[in-house]
Amino acid sequence: MPIHDRLTIAKKSRWPFGGGIRTRKPTMKSLFSQTRLTLALVLTLALPSIALAYDIDEWYVVEMQGQRAGWMRMQETDTTYGLITSSQVHLEIARGAATITIDLKGTFTETYDGQPYEMTSEQSLGATPIKTVYRFSKDKITATVEQNGQSTISTLDLIPGDWLTPAAARRYLVSQLNRHAEVIQYTTIDPLNGLIPLHIKTTVVGPATVEAIGKTLPAIEWKTEESASPGVVTTEYVSDNAAPIRTELELGAITMTVVKSERELAQAKIEPTEIMISTFIKPSRAIAAPRSQRSASYLLSVDEGAIGDIPTTSVQSVERIDDQHVRVTIDADNPKTTDP
Numbered sequence: 076m077p078i079h080d081r082l083t084i085a086k087k088s089r090w091p092f093g094g095g096i097r098t099r100k101p102t103m104k105s106l107f108s109q110t111r112l113t114l115a116l117v118l119t120l121a122l123p124s125i126a127l128a129y130d131i132d133e134w135y136v137v138e139m140q141g142q143r144a145g146w147m148r149m150q151e152t153d154t155t156y157g158l159i160t161s162s163q164v165h166l167e168i169a170r171g172a173a174t175i176t177i178d179l180k181g182t183f184t185e186t187y188d189g190q191p192y193e194m195t196s197e198q199s200l201g202a203t204p205i206k207t208v209y210r211f212s213k214d215k216i217t218a219t220v221e222q223n224g225q226s227t228i229s230t231l232d233l234i235p236g237d238w239l240t241p242a243a244a245r246r247y248l249v250s251q252l253n254r255h256a257e258v259i260q261y262t263t264i265d266p267l268n269g270l271i272p273l274h275i276k277t278t279v280v281g282p283a284t285v286e287a288i289g290k291t292l293p294a295i296e297w298k299t300e301e302s303a304s305p306g307v308v309t310t311e312y313v314s315d316n317a318a319p320i321r322t323e324l325e326l327g328a329i330t331m332t333v334v335k336s337e338r339e340l341a342q343a344k345i346e347p348t349e350i351m352i353s354t355f356i357k358p359s360r361a362i363a364a365p366r367s368q369r370s371a372s373y374l375l376s377v378d379e380g381a382i383g384d385i386p387t388t389s390v391q392s393v394e395r396i397d398d399q400h401v402r403v404t405i406d407a408d409n410p411k412t413t414d415p
Contacts, residue, residue, distance in 0.1 A: 133318070134341040137166065138332040144168060144348040145177075146341035147333060151242065157186040158242045162267070169347035175200075181266025189243035196266045209270065216270065231270065238262040238272050248277070248317045252295070274302040285312040285321045287335045294320050370406045 135147040145166035152159045159182060166177040178199040184192045191211040198205050206221040209231075216231040239247060244263040251259045259277040264270065280296040294312040301307075309324040322333040356375065362368070374396070375382060381398040389410040394402040 131318075134336050134338045135319075135333045136336045136341050137164065138334070139166075139168070139348045140330055141332075142348045143343075143345055145345060146336075148341075157184060157192060159184050160241045167345045167347040169349040171349070174347045178204075179267055183241045183264070183266055185240040185242055189240050191240050191264075194264070194266050196269065207269075234264065234270055234272060236262065236272060238264060240264065245317060252279075252315070252317055268303055271303070276300045283312055287320045288337060288340075292320055369408050370404075372402065372404045375401045375403055 130153055131149070131151045133149050135149070136143060137145040137147050145164065147165075148163045150159075150161045152161075161180065161182040163180045164178070168175045168177065176199075178197075180195075180197040182193075182195045184194070186192060193211065194209040196207045203223055208219045208221075210217045210219075211233075214233070216233060218229050218231055220227045220229075239261055241263060244261055247261055248259060257279050259279070260275065262272050262274050265273055276299070278298045280298060283294045283296040284291050285294045286292075292314075294314065295317075296310070296312050299309045299311055301309075304326065307324060307326055309322060311319055311323075312321040313319050319333070320335050324331055358373075362371075375385070377399050382401050385393045385401055385403055387393050389412065390405055390407045392404045392411075394404070396402060
């Protein structure tokens with residue numbers, strides 16, 4: 076049965092492994108954790124949308140803050156028993172004089188009718204690599220975590236609700252584009268996000284042209300929002316079969332662009348992007364004894380766009396003046412109770 080026909084009955088007939096689709100309308104304790112989340116978002120939303128029995132191997136240049144910061148590779152392989160989708164990203168980021176190398180890889184194996192078989196996630200964030208393998212069965216998920224030559228095995232519950240495997244999600248995107256849908260919503264799983272379902276909403280803007288691999292290409296522009304990053308809107312330019320050509324997003328002070336490229340250019344020498352010092356707030360004048368101040372009031376502003384939300388804590392209150400200005404008042408000697 077064609078995928079778009081099967082989707083209309085997904086709510087009535089649950090897939091054996093808890094799959095399916097929602098037919099009704101995919102922690103940042105440090106800057107590098109934020110970068111990882113950004114990459115996961117890009118990978119989730121930028122995966123090529125293709126039909127069955129079609130092998131792909133696409134390369135992309137990854138830019139951060141307008142500079143080349145790494146590369147991304149995305150593949151889908153048609154095997155004798157199903158489809159294997161994989162995404163690999165390599166980043167080199169400067170933190171002052173130091174360089175941090177980040178490598179991420181996710182792989183998802185599924186049957187031709189969209190049932191999950193195995194998902195793997197590999198992460199190397201400048202420390203010991205971690206590899207997690209999830210094996211799906213009819214009544215459970217077996218997770219194996221490998222690190223430092225040690226393996227830990229655990230049994231997990233099936234993913235609740237209806238969701239689509241990555242290749243099935245892309246087929247659904249293509250089918251909705253062919254129907255000229257203006258808003259496309261679905262739920263999927265991305266290996267770099269673990270077993271947490273991603274609820275994705277794509278709003279089609281319309282025809283556009285975009286620069287990539289030295290050419291001006293016809294494209295479809297759309298805006299994507301997903302549950303892993305509420306409030307973050309990704310702008311994508313895709314081909315008529317939903318394969319990404321150019322992806323742009325902003326996450327706080329970090330801007331990222333992913334552009335289709337040839338392999339040689341994607342893997343060319345990288346000058347690491349500095350994303351720590353460049354994001355510091357710069358005061359308009361010197362602050363006397365800044366390390367010993369117990370109270371202060373600051374007027375924060377941005378030159379372009381709207382300033383993001385600033386957290387309120389027991390010793391910090393925030394007053395929004397307008398889109399570009401926020402007043403932050405700190406009083407460390409008089410903490411206030413905040414809502415949990």
